[in-house]
Every structure is written in C-alpha cells, then in structure tokens.
Amino acid sequence: MKLTHEIRDPIHTFIKLSSEERKVLDSSQFQRLRYIHQLALTYLVYPGATHNRFEHSLGVMELASRVYDVVTDPENIHNEIKDKFPEVNDSVKRNYWKEVIRMAALCHDLGHIPFSHAAEKELMEEGCSHETFTANIIDELEEIWQEMTPPLRTDDIKKLAVGPKELPDLTFSDWESILTEIITGDSFGVDRIDYLLRDSYHAGVAYGNFDHFRLIDTLRILPKEYADTEEPALGIEIGGIHTAESLLLARYYMFTQVYMHRVRRIYDIHLKDFMKSWLGKDKITDDLDFHLNLTDNKILVVMREALNNEDKPGHKDAKRILERNHFKVLYSPNPGDMEINIDPNTAIYEAAKEEFGKENVRYDSYHPTGGTYDFPVLLNNGEVESSVNISDALNNIPVVKVDFVFINSDFKKDADKWLEANKEAILKEDDI
Amino acid sequence: MLNIQEKKALTVALIRKMQDAGSWTGETHIQKLTYFLEEFFNIDLNYDFILYKHGPFSFDLRDELGALRADDFIVMEPRRPFGASFKPSKRADLLENKYNDLIREYNGELNFVVDKLANKSVKELEKVATALYVRNTEGITDNFKIAKKIVELKPHVSLEDAKSAAEELEQYDNETENSLI
Numbered sequence: 001m002k003l004t005h006e007i008r009d010p011i012h013t014f015i016k017l018s019s020e021e022r023k024v025l026d027s028s029q030f031q032r033l034r035y036i037h038q039l040a041l042t043y044l045v046y047p048g049a050t051h052n053r054f055e056h057s058l059g060v061m062e063l064a065s066r067v068y069d070v071v072t073d074p075e076n077i078h079n080e081i082k083d084k085f086p087e088v089n090d091s092v093k094r095n096y097w098k099e100v101i102r103m104a105a106l107c108h109d110l111g112h113i114p115f116s117h118a119a120e121k122e123l124m125e126e127g128c129s130h131e132t133f134t135a136n137i138i139d140e141l142e143e144i145w146q147e148m149t150p151p152l153r154t155d156d157i158k159k160l161a162v163g164p165k166e167l168p169d170l171t172f173s174d175w176e177s178i179l180t181e182i183i184t185g186d187s188f189g190v191d192r193i194d195y196l197l198r199d200s201y202h203a204g205v206a207y208g209n210f211d212h213f214r215l216i217d218t219l220r221i222l223p224k225e226y227a228d229t230e231e232p233a234l235g236i237e238i239g240g241i242h243t244a245e246s247l248l249l250a251r252y253y254m255f256t257q258v259y260m261h262r263v264r265r266i267y268d269i270h271l272k273d274f275m276k277s278w279l280g281k282d283k284i285t286d287d288l289d290f291h292l293n294l295t296d297n298k299i300l301v302v303m304r305e306a307l308n309n310e311d312k313p314g315h316k317d318a319k320r321i322l323e324r325n326h327f328k329v330l331y332s333p334n335p336g337d338m339e340i341n342i343d344p345n346t347a348i349y350e351a352a353k354e355e356f357g358k359e360n361v362r363y364d365s366y367h368p369t370g371g372t373y374d375f376p377v378l379l380n381n382g383e384v385e386s387s388v389n390i391s392d393a394l395n396n397i398p399v400v401k402v403d404f405v406f407i408n409s410d411f412k413k414d415a416d417k418w419l420e421a422n423k424e425a426i427l428k429e430d431d432i
Numbered sequence: 433m434l435n436i437q438e439k440k441a442l443t444v445a446l447i448r449k450m451q452d453a454g455s456w457t458g459e460t461h462i463q464k465l466t467y468f469l470e471e472f473f474n475i476d477l478n479y480d481f482i483l484y485k486h487g488p489f490s491f492d493l494r495d496e497l498g499a500l501r502a503d504d505f506i507v508m509e510p511r512r513p514f515g516a517s518f519k520p521s522k523r524a525d526l527l528e529n530k531y532n533d534l535i536r537e538y539n540g541e542l543n544f545v546v547d548k549l550a551n552k553s554v555k556e557l558e559k560v561a562t563a564l565y566v567r568n569t570e571g572i573t574d575n576f577k578i579a580k581k582i583v584e585l586k587p588h589v590s591l592e593d594a595k596s597a598a599e600e601l602e603q604y605d606n607e608t609e610n611s612l613i
Contacts, residue, residue, distance in 0.1 A: 164482055164484050165482065168480075168482040171483065172484065226513050226514060226515065227458070227460075227514050227515050227554065228553045228554040229460075229486060231485065338523065339523070339526075340526075342437065342526050343437065367498060369495045370494070370495070370498060371494050371497070371498070372459070372516045374515045374516040385513070386510070386514065386516070388510040388515055388516045389512050389513070395509075399501045401502035401503070
C-alpha cells in the first residue's frame with residue numbers, strides 16, 4: 001500500500017497525506033465538499049471563482065501542519081512558557097497532536113450547507129450551524145479515528161476543528177486553545193491564510209497575496225505578561241511583522257473588493273430567498289443524511305427547474321439568479337448621513353419598503369466577525385510587546401463594513417428620484 | 433430583551449464610564465464588566481458567555497465590539513504597556529443622546545460594575561468573574577465549594593485567591609441587596 005500520497009494544488013504545489021489520512025479524504029462526507037463552492041455565487045461576478053471547499057480543506061491541513069511544526073519546535077518555544085506545554089518535549093505527544101491538528105484542519109468545513117456561508121442563519125433550525133454539523137460529522141467518522149496509529153480521540157479533533165464557541169460544554173486547555181487558534185485564529189489562523197491566497201488566485205484579484213512562507217517561519221507561541229495574563233497566545237517574531245501586516249491588509253482588500261462586492265452581496269440575498277422558498281416552512285435540521293445529500297449541484301438543479309416552471313417555488317428568484325437580473329443598489333450610507341442618523345441604512349430601507357413594496361426592496365448589512373489585531377510580538381531583545389504598540393499600519397487598517405439597500409431593477413429610476421427628493425427628511429425624521 | 437441599538441448604546445455608555453474612571457478599557461475588561469451586567473444584574477443583553485479566555489467570554493460580544501467600531505461608535509487605540517484600548521468616538525454622542533433615558537435607567541448598575549471592576553487587573557477580573565460563572569452555572573452558593581470549583585476550572589488560581597474572589601462576590605450581594613440599584 002502506498003504510504004504517502006501527493007495531491008497537486010495550485011497554491012501549495014503538493015499536499016501530502018498518509019494512507020490512513022486518505023481514508024478521511026475518500027469518505028463520502030469529505031467528497032461532498034467537491035460540490036460546495038468556496039465563495040457561493042461569487043463566480044457570477046468573478047468568473048474564475050468556482051473553486052470548492054474540498055481543495056480549501058486540503059490547503060488548511062497543509063498549512064496547519066507547517067505552522068504546527070514551526071511553533072512546537074522546542075527551540076522556538078519562549079522560555080517563560082516552556083513548562084506550560086510538556087507536549088512539546090514529548091515526541092509521542094507531539095506527534096499525536098500533529099495528527100489531531102491535521103485531521104481537524106482537514107475536517108473543519110465538513111458541515112457547510114450548500115453555497116457555504118450564504119444565508120446559513122435563516123435557513124437552519126435554531127441551535128444548528130455549520131460548526132455543529134461539522135462536530136456531528138466528525139463523530140460519524142469515529143471508526144476512522146479509531147483505526148489510525150495511534151488512535152485519535154474524537155473530542156480532540158472536534159475541539160480543534162470547531163473551537164470553543166460551538167462546544168461550550170467542553171473545556172479547552174491552554175494547549176488546545178493555541179492549537180484551535182492555529183486553525184481559526186483572528187490574526188494568523190490557517191483557515192484565513194489559505195482562503196485569502198486561494199480566493200485571490202481563483203478570483204484573479206492579486207490583493208489577497210502575501211508572503212505566507214515568511215509569515216509561517218516567524219510564528220511563535222508567546223507569553224502575554226504585558227497584558228497581565230498568564231494565558232499564552234499565538235504571536236510573531238518582530239522579523240515577521242511586515243508580512244503580518246500584509247496578511248491583514250490582504251484581508252481588508254479581499255473583503256472590500258471580493259467578499260463584500262455589491263453584486264455578490266445581492267446574489268447571496270437572491271439565493272437565500274430562493275432556498276427559503278424551496279424549503280417552504282421547513283428548515284435545515286441536524287438530520288445528517290439530508291445534509292450530506294444537499295450540495296450546490298442539487299440546489300442548481302432545482303433552481304433550473306424553478307426557472308422553467310412558474311408554479312415551482314422560488315421561480316422569481318431563480319430567474320433573477322440564472323438570467324442575471326439582480327436588484328440594484330439604491331442606497332449605501334455616506335459619512336454625511338452617518339452624522340445625522342445612527343442607522344441610516346435601516347431608515348432608508350423602511351421608507352423604501354413602504355413606498356415600493358416589501359417584495360421589491362432588500363436590506364443588507366455586514367461586517368466581518370472577530371477581534372482586533374492585538375497579538376504578542378517577540379522583540380530582538382527578548383521582550384514581548386503587543387502588536388498594536390508596535391505597528392501603526394495594523395492600527396490604521398479600517399474596519400470593513402457594508403450597508404446596502406437594493407431595489408428591483410424595474411423600479412430603479414423611480415426609486416433614485418424618490419430617494420433624492422426624500423432622503424434628508426427620512427434620515428432626520430427617523431432620528432428624532 | 434433590549435434591541436440591537438439599545439444594546440449598542442449601553443455598551444458605549446459602559447465604555448465611556450470605564451474610560452472616565454481611568455480603566456485600561458481593553459477587551460477583557462469590557463467582557464467581564466458586561467458579564468456582570470448580564471449575570472449579576474440580570475440585564476437582558478443576550479450575549480452567550482462560555483468559560484474561555486480569562487473566565488467568562490462571549491464571542492458575540494467580541495463581534496459586537498467589531499460592529500461598534502465598524503459603525504464608528506467606538507475607536508481602538510494602543511495603550512502602553514497593555515495593548516488595545518477602546519473609547520467612544522465623536523459619533524457615539526448621537527447614539528447616547530438617542531438612548532439617554534435607557535442609559536439613565538441603568539446608571540446604577542453601570543456605575544456599580546465600573547466602581548468595583550473597571551480598574552482591576554486582568555488576573556483579578558478572571559477570578560471574580562469565574563466565581564460568578566460558577567455560582568450561576570453550577571448553582572453553588574457555598575464560598576468554599578465555589579473556590580474549589582474555580583481551582584478545578586482554572587488550575588493557575590490558588591485556593592486562597594479563589595476563596596477571596598467568592599467572598600468578594602458575596603460582598604457585592606450585600607452591597608446591592610438593600611440599595612436602590
């Protein structure tokens with residue numbers, strides 16, 4: 001039996017995995033990810049963006065492996081926290097956790113519903129999310145974990161793949177928190193590193209690129225005594241600060257240019273409307289058999305059927321998507337509007353709904369989740385300081401946000417005139 | 433339950449009072465003071481807290497701070513030697529003025545948590561917030577049992593320190609029991 005398998009990848013050249021790991025790759029649960037687009041309907045704006053969660057998950061595994069090797073190298077562990085992580089000096093434990101983090105990274109997206117994140121909250125039953133589905137699917141793969149050498153604990157893989165937010169009943173040790181951060185961390189999570197590089201490559205938008213080789217080489221687990229805490233965190237050597245800046249700037253540009261592009265946003269909304277119509281009164285539950293048969297391909301087939309049959313649910317939304325006749329931007333707040341109203345987007349949306357009818361107006365507001373770019377930096381003199389005290393560039397990266405009111409294109413001209421005549425009064429009246 | 437804008441207004445008011453009291457006003461401080469507003473005073477902010485970073489931690493609140501920055505109601509500034517500090521922006525006046533009555537309604541609770549907690553160290557906050565977490569989630573009321581549970585959950589906290597934290601919480605109970613808060 002071949003012990004090492006290589007898969008060609010446009011971002012990481014070769015991704016290697018063992019025969020035991022290959023069993024996960026070959027499982028139906030993982031193969032399903034071939035049919036989940038990474039960026040939903042973004043390909044309607046950037047035609048190249050047709051890549052899927054399958055290749056991204058492989059990329060995240062590869063990067064998690066590389067980061068793990070660097071940050072757990074005993075020579076790279078900061079003296080002040082060496083005692084906290086006995087796993088680093090025990091080769092058996094170190095190898096065990098390397099396998100856990102690889103499998104967690106590989107499986108971290110197994111629970112995505114069709115078209116990835118788009119509309120997840122409104123389509124799934126309360127208490128369900130793609131993270132809870134991921135945890136359930138990792139449970140389902142228990143037999144594979146048990147057959148690995150050494151056998152892996154399912155809970156360990158779940159913790160690292162899903163993180164503490166969705167697993168409130170499990171306690172995370174400092175070690176597990178750091179490993180979770182390697183996959184999903186706000187600043188240097190490999191999920192983020194891979195999707196920026198990969199989305200940028202496929203969309204043909206060069207802004208998402210940065211020197212991830214240098215970044216990974218300088219990542220370190222560091223103490224945060226400057227912040228009066230005994231909990232260590234994932235940080236960086238001072239030599240890597242510029243590449244860290246370029247990663248976070250890349251994120252800013254990718255959000256503004258790709259993820260929050262107005263046309264991409266409205267197609268997400270049309271897609272959500274279609275899926276809601278298709279589901280009817282039902283919502284996506286934690287029924288795994290149903291979930292595993294639900295892919296982008298399935299949705300595209302029913303959408304095509306709905307396009308050709310007026311009686312099918314979602315007919316209008318299918319027409320908007322497949323005939324590319326999307327709603328247009330009516331309004332997006334400017335700084336002047338923000339000075340006179342605390343929530344101008346909602347004020348205009350409510351007024352437009354009244355004027356043109358609920359069915360002809362759509363509301364959108366989104367900002368990325370996560371915290372600040374505050375991470376420890378190891379200085380040349382051995383001291384550790386907060387990144388925000390070191391990098392002006394990091395402190396000045398704007399917080400991305402989009403607010404849009406969209407209008408049915410049939411009403412666009414009338415709506416523009418209406419808005420011009422009434423905007424000031426709406427914004428002032430609403431905020432009395 | 434408070435609506436989205438009301439939650440934002442109360443969070444901004446809290447941050448302003450923390451700044452006025454000279455607090456570092458880092459994320460951990462905002463997290464723990466908000467936890468007290470929600471769990472000690474039962475103000476229905478509807479943030480889910482789990483035991484994670486330095487005690488009770490809410491990912492929803494972390495996202496809300498991001499939203500407040502995105503809306504330009506708060507700004508982040510470096511504060512040596514600690515790290516990121518938050519303070520209300522100029523635009524925050526708009527929000528606070530609109531919800532002035534609401535902020536006044538909760539003035540007592542806001543002042544109490546700021547007075548007791550805003551200038552504590554992160555380590556001190558971790559202990560007392562974890563004591564409240566243990567009391568509320570485990571239903572334990574005996575101080576010694578609370579302390580033992582804190583040590584179990586946070587092994588770096590000594591039993592003596594954990595007991596002090598539980599007693600401090602009891603002191604807060606006594607102070608608020610007969611007050612008008």
